[in-house]
Amino acid sequence: MTSTTSPTPNHQTISPAIFYWGTPVVLITTENPDQTFNIAPMSSAWWLGNRCMLGLGAISHTTINLLRTKQCVLNLASDSMAGSVNALARTTGSAEILTAQPDEGYKYFKRMNGYDRITTMNIPEDYDPTGVQHYDIPSFLFNTGRRLPVRIAYRSFNSALRRVVCIPTPEHSHINTTYNYTLNALRDYHVIVVATLGNGESSSPSNTLDFPQPVYQDCVSASYELLTKHFNIQDLEAVVGYGMGGQQAYYWMCMRPGFVKSAVVICGSARTSPFNHMLLDGIAATMGGSAVDTMDKAGLNGTGPHGYGKVTCAWSTSSAWFKDESFRTILGHETLPEFIEEYNNAFRDWNAADLLALVRMWQLGDVGALRDDGSYLKALEDITGRVLVIASRTDSYFSPEDSAIELKHLKFGKLEILETIWGHAAGSGVCEEDMERICKMIAAFLGEK
Structure with a gap:
């Protein structure tokens, strides 16, 4: 009053x-x-x-x-x-x-x-809510045809700047654990980090009863509504994504060709390869259920014991990383079991249903699903914007060989390969040297006319 x-x-x-x-x-x-x-x-x-x-x-x-x-x-x-x-x-x-x-x-x-x-978030003990805001969509149309209210979590950086870049959160990441480049490559851009559906911040199995299995089309559609209706944004300079965020960047280019000028795909792909798919099935199996029946196996708001960290620990880096005992020489752990325990504990507060929903969405990644003929290569050929693909030489999930194949079908594509032992994790921000190279690649790409 x-x-x-x-x-x-x-x-x-x-x-x-x-x-x-x-x-x-x-x-x-x-x-x-x-x-x-x-x-x-x-x-x-x-x-x-x-x-x-x-x-x-x-x-x-x-x-x-x-x-x-x-x-x-x-x-x-x-x-x-x-x-x-x-x-x-x-x-x-x-x-x-x-x-x-x-x-x-x-x-x-x-x-x-x-x-x-109507939900509450299952908040991990170490969750950082700094700057995180929410946007409600009263009646959101999922790719399955269902309409439900959804909530999208996001954080806006440098909002006074005119050029806008969207960063979708990658797998098992929250907004403030996602590398945002605002201190380096994207310091001259208005950066909006959007929480992927299913990550526990936006609408997810852990905070929404009977939540449908999301797919990348849903993430792009929800983010598009946030950007256009809440921020009144007319176009995006780029979508920059790592891992599952990189896959979303490809979907943005296919679904909103007149809205997004360019994409930066870091350790990601336009289609989840059969090998990648099988790796993810192994991850799901260790958590007590297959990725196919995710929503039936996991309960609402229960973190529960799961082995997500243990099984992803090896796949996140590379055999060379372990051969060099980087867990000891770089991270300072005395023994391998000590490192594995700490890595697994990093996911102890994650809801198993959320992790499984993300795994399933990752498995379903295929821009070919946007076409009647199902061809992901033809979908790539239809992309009219510029695409920078940054691949890690030792990535077990998204191989540089697959990236090279996809590049051949892009009209305006560029491939950069990181020579690193950090595997898939090279794009996460954990290795300072790798991130310095990635930042230079992004800055140079966005600076090109």
């Missing part, structure tokens, strides 16, 4: 003052005994002095949680959430509520979080 009205003879000042929010619905989130979350809509909420008054039923699940934990979070629902709020109105997290009869249209959910896409 920015102003108050002086009392008139017809008004009486009361103490303490009452502040009514003026919004019809408040969403109250409480923690369940199993550390999941319950979300409930309510219309009776106002401030009386320094106390918040909540009109709750004595035996509601929210009340039970409040009495146990002595805390809650209140959020004001936006207009775009009307459909989701209405869906929540006839649900209950308490099996004992006598009024919640099936014949009256009520439903019981043990975990209310995620019902009809």
